[in-house]
Amino acid sequence: MNLLFAAPPEDPVWGDPVAVVLLDEDGEPVDSGLSAGSVAIHAGDSNGTHRVGNLVAELTAGSPEASFSGVEIHYPDRAEPIVRDVGSWRITSGRDARIFEAVEEYGVAYPGCGRIDVVLGSVDGEAAEVIGVDTGAEGVSIADWSASGTGVEGDPVRLGVELSCDDGADLHLLTPRVAVRDAEGRERATTLDPFTIGLTGLEDDDVERIAAR
Structure with a gap:
């Protein structure tokens, strides 16, 4: 898990933490499966x-699925942890x-929302029909989607x-989830590789905007 944030250079958050706890929108800890x-x-x-x-x-x-909007960061030399808002995040299971898998170029970063097209092939050579797509991310929705082909060679x-x-x-940060129906009529789900939308580079205005949130 990698979270981006901004703080003044002298802020104590830039120390060496020993633990982090994820917090829900009410400031309560969530079961996240973080390793002790x-x-x-990294500053x-x-x-x-x-x-x-x-x-x-x-x-x-x-790790269990969880949604969070804050982090509680613990340091060895501080009696009280530091709490920071980090926006809306959702951890989903990778089971x-x-x-x-992508058979043509697959983007890992996009400057903004809009149309994204990918070409995929079957991992095991078996045909499957796409029947649904979910972004797997808070704040990003699917306005429309279309799919053709079954993923086998030549299609x-x-x-x-x-x-x-x-x-x-x-x-x-998105890890899209795709629902499919296989050749035997079973409905299954698979995830695609993650990618980001927004902030392909950081200018001073970007830093100040992040710090002000």
């Missing part, structure tokens, strides 16, 4: 007023079997999705 002692903060450059950094924490395999899945974004966030 697996948290770190970036300062523009003189604020510094942008990343809070990185490791999730254990099979779905891998059904499709790749051509999936097109029109995304609509909530303007209240600077960055969205």
